[in-house]
Amino acid sequence: MREVDRRSQYSRRIFLQGAATAVPVVAAVGAVAIEDAWAADATALAPATLKTMVKVARDIYPHDFLVDSYYITAVRPWDGKAAADPAVKAMLEDGVRRLDQDAKDRHKLNYVQVPWEADRVALLQGIEQTSFFKTLRGDLVVSLYNQEALWPKFGYEGSSAEHGGYIKRGFNDIDWLPKV
Amino acid sequence: MAKFDLNDDGVVVIVGSGAGGGTLGNELAQKGVNVVILEAGPRTEIQDFVNNEWESFTQLAWTDMRTTSGSWRVAKDFANLPAWIVKSVGGSTVHWAGASLRFDEHEFRTKSTYGNLPGANLLDWPVTLSEMQPWYVKAEDKMGVTRTNNIPGLPGNNNFKVMEAGARKLGYKEVHTGRMAINSEPRDGRGSCQQIGFCFQGCKSGAKWSTLYTEIPKGEATGNLEVRPGCMALKIEHDANGKVTAVIYADEVGKTQRQKARIVAVAGNSIESPRLLLNSASNMYSDGLANSSGQVGRNYMRHMTGSVYAAFEKSVHMYRGTTMAGIIRDEARHDPSRGFLGGYEMETLSLGLPFMAAFLNPGAWGRPFTSAMEQYPRMAGMWLVGEDMPQETNRITLDPTAKDKFGIPVASVHYDDHPNDVAMRNHAYRQGAAVYEAIGATVTYPTTPYPSTHNMGTNRMSAKPRDGVVNKFGQSHDIKNLFVSDGSQFTSGAACNPTLTIVALAIRQADHIAGAMQRKDI
Ligand SMILES: Cc1cc2nc3c(=O)[nH]c(=O)nc-3n(C[C@H](O)[C@H](O)[C@H](O)COP(=O)(O)OP(=O)(O)OC[C@H]3O[C@@H](n4cnc5c(N)ncnc54)[C@H](O)[C@@H]3O)c2cc1C
Numbered sequence: 001m002r003e004v005d006r007r008s009q010y011s012r013r014i015f016l017q018g019a020a021t022a023v024p025v026v027a028a029v030g031a032v033a034i035e036d037a038w039a040a041d042a043t044a045l046a047p048a049t050l051k052t053m054v055k056v057a058r059d060i061y062p063h064d065f066l067v068d069s070y071y072i073t074a075v076r077p078w079d080g081k082a083a084a085d086p087a088v089k090a091m092l093e094d095g096v097r098r099l100d101q102d103a104k105d106r107h108k109l110n111y112v113q114v115p116w117e118a119d120r121v122a123l124l125q126g127i128e129q130t131s132f133f134k135t136l137r138g139d140l141v142v143s144l145y146n147q148e149a150l151w152p153k154f155g156y157e158g159s160s161a162e163h164g165g166y167i168k169r170g171f172n173d174i175d176w177l178p179k180v
Numbered sequence: 181m182a183k184f185d186l187n188d189d190g191v192v193v194i195v196g197s198g199a200g201g202g203t204l205g206n207e208l209a210q211k212g213v214n215v216v217i218l219e220a221g222p223r224t225e226i227q228d229f230v231n232n233e234w235e236s237f238t239q240l241a242w243t244d245m246r247t248t249s250g251s252w253r254v255a256k257d258f259a260n261l262p263a264w265i266v267k268s269v270g271g272s273t274v275h276w277a278g279a280s281l282r283f284d285e286h287e288f289r290t291k292s293t294y295g296n297l298p299g300a301n302l303l304d305w306p307v308t309l310s311e312m313q314p315w316y317v318k319a320e321d322k323m324g325v326t327r328t329n330n331i332p333g334l335p336g337n338n339n340f341k342v343m344e345a346g347a348r349k350l351g352y353k354e355v356h357t358g359r360m361a362i363n364s365e366p367r368d369g370r371g372s373c374q375q376i377g378f379c380f381q382g383c384k385s386g387a388k389w390s391t392l393y394t395e396i397p398k399g400e401a402t403g404n405l406e407v408r409p410g411c412m413a414l415k416i417e418h419d420a421n422g423k424v425t426a427v428i429y430a431d432e433v434g435k436t437q438r439q440k441a442r443i444v445a446v447a448g449n450s451i452e453s454p455r456l457l458l459n460s461a462s463n464m465y466s467d468g469l470a471n472s473s474g475q476v477g478r479n480y481m482r483h484m485t486g487s488v489y490a491a492f493e494k495s496v497h498m499y500r501g502t503t504m505a506g507i508i509r510d511e512a513r514h515d516p517s518r519g520f521l522g523g524y525e526m527e528t529l530s531l532g533l534p535f536m537a538a539f540l541n542p543g544a545w546g547r548p549f550t551s552a553m554e555q556y557p558r559m560a561g562m563w564l565v566g567e568d569m570p571q572e573t574n575r576i577t578l579d580p581t582a583k584d585k586f587g588i589p590v591a592s593v594h595y596d597d598h599p600n601d602v603a604m605r606n607h608a609y610r611q612g613a614a615v616y617e618a619i620g621a622t623v624t625y626p627t628t629p630y631p632s633t634h635n636m637g638t639n640r641m642s643a644k645p646r647d648g649v650v651n652k653f654g655q656s657h658d659i660k661n662l663f664v665s666d667g668s669q670f671t672s673g674a675a676c677n678p679t680l681t682i683v684a685l686a687i688r689q690a691d692h693i694a695g696a697m698q699r700k701d702i
C-alpha cells in the first residue's frame with residue numbers, strides 16, 4: 001500500500017523535512033524563543049494571554065506529534081479579532097483570567113504552569129460551559145484541522161483532482177485483508 | 181439560449197434547479213415547452229469546484245439563516261444548519277454522492293404494510309411501484325446508473341473492500357459497489373470516474389451525474405429553457421380565481437422582479453419549498469398556498485441516519501476514490517422481528533480530515549477525541565440510511581422572528597426521532613460495528629447523524645386532498661397550475677437514497693404537464 005505518513009520508516013529526517021516545508025520558521029529553531037517572538041508581535045492581546053490560549057488549544061486537541069507551531073497558527077488570528085472587536089478582546093482576557101484564577105486556587109500556579117495535562121483538563125472541564133471555552137473550541141476544530149500542512153501527519157492527502165485522482169495512486173491498494 | 185420576457189405569461193416557472201427542478205426543466209424544454217428556472221444560488225461550474233471540504237462548503241452550501249428545534253442532536257450542535265444542501269445551479273446534485281436505488285414495492289404502501297403506528301402519520305402513496313417502473317427505467321438511463329442498462333459497476337476502493345470483507349464474513353449476501361449515477365465508463369459525453377474522492381465537493385471530472393452539466397445545458401440547447409442564477413423566489417401570486425399567475429423574486433442584484441407564469445413548479449428542496457408556499461399566504465389562502473389540508477411543511481423526513489467508523493491495525497485510506505460506491509442491502513428489507521418497521525442500507529462513506537474533525541462527535545474534545553482522530557489513515561467508514569417515520573409534528577414552519585436579507589421569515593425545522601427510528605438506528609449501529617469487528621477492527625465509532633442531506637415529505641402526495649398537498653403527479657390539490665417537483669412530494673421516505681425517485685417523478689410530471697398544456701387543461 002502507498003503510505004502517506006512515513007515516519008515509521010524513515011522517521012527523523014523526513015519528519016524534520018516535513019515540518020520544515022509546513023511551517024518553515026518554527027521547525028528549524030528552538031521552539032520557546034520563536035513562541036515568544038510570535039506572541040510579542042501581538043497587538044491587542046497580552047503575550048501571556050495568547051500563550052495561555054495556545055496551551056489551552058493543545059489541551060483541547062492534544063496531538064503529541066504536532067509541534068506548537070500548528071496550535072499557534074490556529075490561535076494567532078484571535079489577536080486580530082480582538083483588535084477589531086472589544087467584546088471579543090474582553091471575552092478572551094476574562095476567560096484566561098478566570099482560568100488562571102482557578103489554577104491558582106487549586107494549584108497555586110498559573111494555568112500554563114500546571115504540570116500535568118490531566119490537572120489542566122480538570123480546570124478546562126470547570127469552564128466547559130463558558131462562551132470563552134465554547135468559542136475557542138468551536139473555532140479550533142476548524143482552524144487546527146483545516147491546516148493543510150498537518151494533513152499528511154494524519155495520513156490525509158488533500159486535494160487530488162490535479163494529480164489525476166487516485167485511479168493510479170492507490171484507490172484500491174489495500175493488501176492486508178483476510179480472504180473471505 | 182432562450183431569454184423570456186417578464187410579462188410572458190405562457191412560461192412554466194420552476195423554482196430551483198436541483199434534482200427535481202433541473203430535470204423537470206430539461207424534460208419540458210425537450211417537449212417544446214418554454215421554461216424559466218429561478219435559482220437562488222450562483223452558477224458554479226466544474227472548473228470552479230475545489231477539492232477542499234470547507235472551501236467547497238463555503239462555495240456551494242446553503243448557509244442562509246435557518247432555525248431548529250426538537251430533540252434531534254443537530255438542533256444542539258448545528259442550530260442554524262439543519263441541512264447540508266446546496267445553493268447553486270444544480271442544487272444538491274452538485275454535492276450528492278450518486279447512490280441511485282429504486283424503492284421496494286411495500287415502500288409505496290407504508291400504511292397498508294406497517295398498519296397503525298402511534299405517532300406516525302403513515303399514508304400509502306397514490307402511485308405504486310409498477311406504475312413507477314417505466315419512469316425508473318428512464319431515470320436510470322438518463323443518469324447512467326451503474327448495474328442498470330448494461331453499465332458495469334464501479335471498481336471497489338479500499339473503503340469498499342474493507343466493508344465487503346466484513347460483510348461477507350458476517351454472512352451478508354447483497355454486497356456490491358452500488359447502483360451509482362457515476363460513469364464507470366464514458367457515457368453521454370462525460371468521462372469515467374477518476375477516483376478523485378471528492379464526490380461531495382462537486383465532481384471535477386464530470387463522471388457523476390448532476391443537473392448542472394447534464395439536464396440544464398441540454399435544456400438550454402433547445403432554446404426553450406432559461407436559467408436565472410442568483411434569483412431567489414420570494415412569493416407566488418395568484419388571481420381572483422385562485423390560479424397562480426406569477427412569481428416574485430429578488431434578482432442577482434437584489435432587485436424585486438415579477439415573472440408571469442402559466443404554471444409554477446416548486447422545487448427548492450423540502451425546507452425551502454414549504455417555506456415558499458407558507459410565505460405566499462394571501463387573503464384567499466390565509467394558511468399559505470396549497471394548504472387546505474394543513475399538511476404543508478408537515479411530515480418532514482430526513483431518514484434514520486448515522487455512521488460507523490472503525491479503526492484497524494493497518495492503513496485503509498478510505499478517502500481515496502469514490503465516496504459512496506459500496507453497499508450492503510441485506511438489512512433494507514421490512515422485517516419487524518428485528519424490533520422496528522422498515523429497513524436500512526449500509527453504504528460506504530468517507531470524510532476528509534477537516535470534516536471528520538467537525539462531524540465525528542461534535543463538541544467532543546480531549547484525548548478520547550484526538551485518539552480517534554489519530555486513527556484517521558486506518559479508518560473505514562459507512563453511512564447508515566433507513567426509513568424514518570413521517571410525523572405530523574416534524575415540521576417546517578416560518579420562524580416567528582428571524583428574517584432573511586429580503587425581510588422574509590426564514591424556515592424553522594423541528595424534528596424528533598420516532599421510537600421506531602431510534603430502534604432502527606441502534607440495530608444499524610450494532611450491525612455496522614459487527615461488520616468491521618468481523619475482520620479485526622480495534623475500535624468502532626458509532627457516529628451521530630450529520631445535518632440532513634436527505635430532506636423529504638413536507639408537501640406530500642395523497643390520493644385524497646384532505647391527507648396531503650399534491651396528487652400523484654405532484655399537482656397541488658387546491659390549485660391546478662401549481663406543482664411541487666422535488667423530494668417534498670414524498671409520502672414516505674423508504675430505506676434508500678431519494679434522488680432516483682425524485683428524478684423519475686420529475687420525468688413523469690413533465691409528461692403530465694406537457695399533456696395537460698396541450699389539451700389546454702391548464
Ligand atoms: C453531501 C450529500 C450527498 C448526497 N448523496 C446522495 C446520494 O448518494 N443519493 C441520493 O439519492 N441522494 C443524495 N443526496 C441527496 C440529494 O442531493 C437530494 O435528495 C436531491 O438533490 C434533492 O433534490 P431537490 O430537487 O429536492 O432539491 P435540490 O437538489 O437541493 O435543489 C433545490 C434548489 O432550489 C434552490 N432554491 C431553494 N429555494 C429557492 C428559492 N426560493 N428561489 C430559487 N431557488 C431556490 C436551491 O438553491 C437549490 O439549488 C445527497 C445530498 C448531499 C448534500
Ligand code: SF4
Pocket residue numbers: 165362372373374375376377378379380382383384385386387388501502503
Ligand atoms: S470519485 Fe469519481 S465521481 Fe467522485 S468526484 Fe471523483 S471522479 Fe467524480
